[in-house]
Every structure is written in structure tokens, then in C-alpha cells.
Amino acid sequence: MPRKTRCRKVCCDYxxxxxxxxxxxxxxxxxVEEVEAMRLCDMEGLSQDLAADMMEVSRGTFQRILYAARKKVATALVEGDDLLIGGGHYEVASPCHEGRRCCKKCRKNMDQPS
Structure with missing residues (x-):
């Protein structure tokens, strides 16, 4: 019997x-967690180890999430498919991963005047 899926942490809802x-x-x-995995590795340039820590999953789980996301995006681009973001098992981290390294998106929002 497979284990229950743990809730993954994401920076924000898209x-x-x-x-x-x-x-x-x-x-x-x-x-949403597949998009977050791509954002952390491909946009933020984080290692898979650090990104997995931010999402509170193992490195192996993170790698599976990331590879699945990249395959879906590549398929959509090559085949001309629509891309629909939604669902998953996640919660939005507050504030910015509870004191861990801030991501660029959160830093940008903090730098903007209110």
C-alpha cells in the first residue's frame, strides 16, 4: 500500500x-508543485537539494516532480497543446519559507513600496 502524499510547500499561488x-x-x-519545482531550479537557479528542502520533500521526490513538469511543458510546446496549471497537494509557505532563503519573487515583492 503506497504512503500518503505529503503536502508540498510552494512560495505562492500562481x-x-x-x-x-x-x-x-x-x-x-x-x-502547482510541478510549476514551483521548475521555478526553483530553472528560474531561481537553485540546486535540486536546496529546492527539495524548500518544498519539504526528499531530493528523489523533487527530481520526479521536476522531470514530470519538464516533460509536460516540452510536450505542450512541441505538440502545440494548451497548458493548464492547477491541482496537486500543496500549501503556500508563509512568510517566504519561514525564514529560509528568500526566493527572487518574494524579494521583488518586499522591495516594492506599498
Missing amino acids: GNRRFHTEDRRDTQHIT
């Missing part, structure tokens, strides 16, 4: 949830 193509052939569904 506002853009759907990306359309011109011909809308099919839809690739990607979870």
Missing part, C-alpha cells in the same frame, strides 16, 4: 492558470 495555443489541439495538465 495567477496565470492557462496558456493557450493557436489551434488548441489538446491540454497538458501541470500541478
Whole structure:
């Protein structure tokens, strides 16, 4: 019997949830934690070890999440599919991963005047 999926930590909930193509052939569904994994590694440039720590998952789990996300995005780009972000098992970390290293997105929001 498989273990229960642990809740993954993400920095924020994403506002853009759907990306359309011109011909809308099919839809690739990607979870919020898959987007977060790509953001941490590909945008922030973090190692998989540090990114896994920020999401509170093992490195192996993080790698599976990241590879699944990259495959879905690549398929959407090559095949011309829509990309729909939603679902998953996550919670938004507060504030910015509870004192751990701040991500660029949170630093940008802190630098902007209110």
C-alpha cells in the first residue's frame, strides 16, 4: 500500500492558470508543485537539494516532480497543446519559507513600496 502524499510547500499561488495555443489541439495538465519545482531550479537557479528542502520533500521526490513538469511543458510546446496549471497537494509557505532563503519573487515583492 503506497504512503500518503505529503503536502508540498510552494512560495505562492500562481495567477496565470492557462496558456493557450493557436489551434488548441489538446491540454497538458501541470500541478502547482510541478510549476514551483521548475521555478526553483530553472528560474531561481537553485540546486535540486536546496529546492527539495524548500518544498519539504526528499531530493528523489523533487527530481520526479521536476522531470514530470519538464516533460509536460516540452510536450505542450512541441505538440502545440494548451497548458493548464492547477491541482496537486500543496500549501503556500508563509512568510517566504519561514525564514529560509528568500526566493527572487518574494524579494521583488518586499522591495516594492506599498
